Amino acid sequence: MSFIKNTAGTFALMLAITLGAMVGGMPTTAWAVADSAADAAAKKSKSTADHSKFEELDVDFASGPEVTKACLECHTEAAKQLHGTKHWKWDYINPDTNQHLGKHNVINNFCTSVPSNYKFCTACHIGYGWEDDKFDFTAEEKVDCLVCHDTTGKYKKLPGLAGHPNYEEMEWPPKSGKFRPATDLENIAKNVGKTSRQTCGACHFRGGGGDAVKHGDLDTSLVNPKRHLDVHMDASGLNFSCSECHTADAHEVAGSRYQPTAKDEKGHLIPGSKDERNTATCVACHDNAPHKGELSKMNEHTDKLACQVCHIPAYARGDQFTKMTWDWSTGGKMDENGKPIKIKGSDGKVKYDSKKGDFTHDRYVIPEYQWFNGEVNWTLADDTFDPNEVVKINSFTGSSTDGKSRIWPTKVFRGKQMYDKVNNKLVITSLSDDKESALWKNFDYTKAVNYGMQYAGKEFSGEVGFVETEMSWPITHMVAPKEDAVDCWQCHKENGRLANIEGLYIPGANNTPMIDKVGLGLAAMTLLGVLLHGAVRYFMHKRGG
Amino acid sequence: MLKAVVGFILGIVLFGVIAFNMADKMMLREVASPYGVEETAARIQRNIQELSDNGWTLSGLRNPAKAVANSGTNVPPVLLIEACSTKYSGPILKNDATRILSILMPCTITVYKKDDGKTYIGLMNAALMGRMFGPMVGEIMGYVQEDQAKFIKFDDSRPAPKLIKKKPGGGAAGGAKSDDGC
Numbered sequence: 001m002s003f004i005k006n007t008a009g010t011f012a013l014m015l016a017i018t019l020g021a022m023v024g025g026m027p028t029t030a031w032a033v034a035d036s037a038a039d040a041a042a043k044k045s046k047s048t049a050d051h052s053k054f055e056e057l058d059v060d061f062a063s064g065p066e067v068t069k070a071c072l073e074c075h076t077e078a079a080k081q082l083h084g085t086k087h088w089k090w091d092y093i094n095p096d097t098n099q100h101l102g103k104h105n106v107i108n109n110f111c112t113s114v115p116s117n118y119k120f121c122t123a124c125h126i127g128y129g130w131e132d133d134k135f136d137f138t139a140e141e142k143v144d145c146l147v148c149h150d151t152t153g154k155y156k157k158l159p160g161l162a163g164h165p166n167y168e169e170m171e172w173p174p175k176s177g178k179f180r181p182a183t184d185l186e187n188i189a190k191n192v193g194k195t196s197r198q199t200c201g202a203c204h205f206r207g208g209g210g211d212a213v214k215h216g217d218l219d220t221s222l223v224n225p226k227r228h229l230d231v232h233m234d235a236s237g238l239n240f241s242c243s244e245c246h247t248a249d250a251h252e253v254a255g256s257r258y259q260p261t262a263k264d265e266k267g268h269l270i271p272g273s274k275d276e277r278n279t280a281t282c283v284a285c286h287d288n289a290p291h292k293g294e295l296s297k298m299n300e301h302t303d304k305l306a307c308q309v310c311h312i313p314a315y316a317r318g319d320q321f322t323k324m325t326w327d328w329s330t331g332g333k334m335d336e337n338g339k340p341i342k343i344k345g346s347d348g349k350v351k352y353d354s355k356k357g358d359f360t361h362d363r364y365v366i367p368e369y370q371w372f373n374g375e376v377n378w379t380l381a382d383d384t385f386d387p388n389e390v391v392k393i394n395s396f397t398g399s400s401t402d403g404k405s406r407i408w409p410t411k412v413f414r415g416k417q418m419y420d421k422v423n424n425k426l427v428i429t430s431l432s433d434d435k436e437s438a439l440w441k442n443f444d445y446t447k448a449v450n451y452g453m454q455y456a457g458k459e460f461s462g463e464v465g466f467v468e469t470e471m472s473w474p475i476t477h478m479v480a481p482k483e484d485a486v487d488c489w490q491c492h493k494e495n496g497r498l499a500n501i502e503g504l505y506i507p508g509a510n511n512t513p514m515i516d517k518v519g520l521g522l523a524a525m526t527l528l529g530v531l532l533h534g535a536v537r538y539f540m541h542k543r544g545g
Numbered sequence: 546m547l548k549a550v551v552g553f554i555l556g557i558v559l560f561g562v563i564a565f566n567m568a569d570k571m572m573l574r575e576v577a578s579p580y581g582v583e584e585t586a587a588r589i590q591r592n593i594q595e596l597s598d599n600g601w602t603l604s605g606l607r608n609p610a611k612a613v614a615n616s617g618t619n620v621p622p623v624l625l626i627e628a629c630s631t632k633y634s635g636p637i638l639k640n641d642a643t644r645i646l647s648i649l650m651p652c653t654i655t656v657y658k659k660d661d662g663k664t665y666i667g668l669m670n671a672a673l674m675g676r677m678f679g680p681m682v683g684e685i686m687g688y689v690q691e692d693q694a695k696f697i698k699f700d701d702s703r704p705a706p707k708l709i710k711k712k713p714g715g716g717a718a719g720g721a722k723s724d725d726g727c
Contacts, residue, residue, distance in 0.1 A: 228617045317619055346587035346708045362581055364621045366662035484619040490660055
């Protein structure tokens with residue numbers, strides 16, 4: 001409403017000025033005044049508060065927690081709300097599987113685990129000072145308001161600072177010769193606003209330690225995307241921020257990787273509805289039968305296919321390459337001087353790093369498709385496995401027959417990572433802390449795992465092996481315009497996109513021997529009938545003639 | 546007699562239909578690559594540079610997919626590697642009758658991804674095409690085709706080279722700026 005009022009107000013002002021100029025003429029200075037008034041009206045914030053006018057923020061803040069204290073003077077309940085969220089706790093118990101999940105508890109096949117690596121990992125925590133297992137989760141001033149509400153683009157939490165920005169000038173990246181100035185907390189605090197693609201993306205575009213590394217469908221090309229890359233986030237079109245879909249209620253943000261909604265049968269969201277549901281689904285806006293007119297045939301697909309199958313033809317379609325594989329087992333190679341090395345591939349991405357092993361990257365990647373009913377089972381630190389088989393870090397559950405599944409596009413990230421060779425369990429590895437035990441200090445996997453496991457209070461045999469792992473990521477961003485949706489024939493052909501999906505009959509792609517036999521039989525009998533009929537008529541004609 | 550004429554005409558028509566349907570496969574060749582688009586292109590660039598004895602130099606690298614994306618459409622990655630050999634282009638450009646064939650210069654090799662997620666290399670069948678323009682061009686294009694086969698022969702034991710994005714100088718540019726190409 002306020003937008004309409006603002007727009008109408010600006011239009012009325014411009015109309016009045018234009019008519020006035022037509023009737024009596026207008027000096028240049030008056031035009032300038034009118035322009036600036038119109039500009040001011042156009043730029044007028046939709047917010048009811050201008051933080052730059054707050055005396056409470058007129059302070060030369062020395063640290064992030066000092067800013068938070070100032071925020072909490074007005075936003076008295078904000079920190080308490082945040083304390084209950086996954087973003088704060090990094091801890092989550094899935095009520096369906098009872099698995100103890102959350103970033104703090106799962107082991108992945110990127111940098112593997114958080115415990116013993118806090119100072120680095122918590123650069124993406126919405127708090128200040130989580131540097132060990134003694135972090136006080138009840139401290140309100142440790143909530144970082146700025147990381148989500150900065151609008152200047154100048155607020156950055158660097159790895160190694162336990163969630164703090166740099167308060168003094170700092171060389172970054174290390175040994176690069178480039179220096180980041182001290183963070184101007186006062187200026188940033190006075191310019192807070194709504195979350196944006198940039199603030200959410202500061203962590204979610206850089207998951208896994210770098211741009212585009214983890215998700216495949218989230219990277220910095222979505223900060224200012226064009227329509228072809230994402231029809232919703234198109235900066236000169238709909239220009240959705242993340243929060244348009246990932247709505248927040250008392251700072252709890254909708255959408256979860258731990259308990260995703262694979263098949264939303266609730267239809268589109270009714271404003272004011274008290275129904276507790278995940279708002280971050282396609283169906284919440286588009287409903288389950290979104291195709292109209294001659295495209296309505298497509299609606300017959302929606303019981304089996306997630307919208308993303310057709311509407312995200314490939315991921316990593318922007319400017320960034322996403323990481324596809326990571327082999328930790330080859331780490332530790334040095335140059336002739338005994339120094340760690342980095343080797344870049346043809347795409348300009350690092351393909352070997354002494355600290356991390358070998359990588360591969362790709363762009364415009366065709367997803368792998370899986371049945372998915374929303375239930376994800378994780379291989380956690382206490383779970384055992386057969387190391388001769390590929391270990392699924394997270395298994396997507398689903399089938400064609402359970403009535404709850406749809407086929408989903410996924411990025412399957414493949415790794416070869418450290419495990420306990422005797423106990424057949426995944427391990428926690430100390431990578432980055434400034435201790436001598438850290439892998440990136442000593443390049444000794446056994447020492448690093450030993451320390452990590454001790455830190456986490458887990459049993460470790462003392463023998464490190466490397467096991468192949470897979471981790472699946474649902475692809476749901478980078479939605480292409482409808483004209484770039486996956487063509488029918490890409491599935492309706494032999495060896496099409498869904499060729500490996502069980503329990504599907506796709507005309508043009510599958511042949512069911514029984515149906516083929518019945519069809520051939522019917523055709524043969526028809527032919528035989530025609531021939532017999534013709535022959536009878538011929539002989540009858542001859543006899544009669 | 547009538548049967549012979551009809552048979553002859555039918556033969557011509559049949560030949561025309563077959564030729565029409567096979568022309569694309571005869572004129573163009575598609576080869577799968579074991580590498581990604583960038584690495585395939587970079588390895589081809591290195592092979593081209595290593596055939597400098599035959600006058601080959603890189604003329605440029607184009608990314609038509611980027612231009613299409615900028616216009617608002619999703620297309621899989623495509624890289625065009627342009628190369629030229631003065632040894633081969635010289636005689637063709639020298640002759641009034643064949644100078645028009647400069648329209649086919651520089652020699653272009655395309656590397657692209659298809660919807661099966663795999664990388665492919667596309668080449669022109671230089672020898673066959675050359676034969677259409679007389680014996681001199683046919684002979685030269687035969688040599689080009691032999692070299693093309695070497696461009697796409699990859700040595701797996703060698704590390705992936707860096708993709709050369711800037712247009713290199715010298716050689717095929719004929720002493721002028723490199724982006725003049727052949």
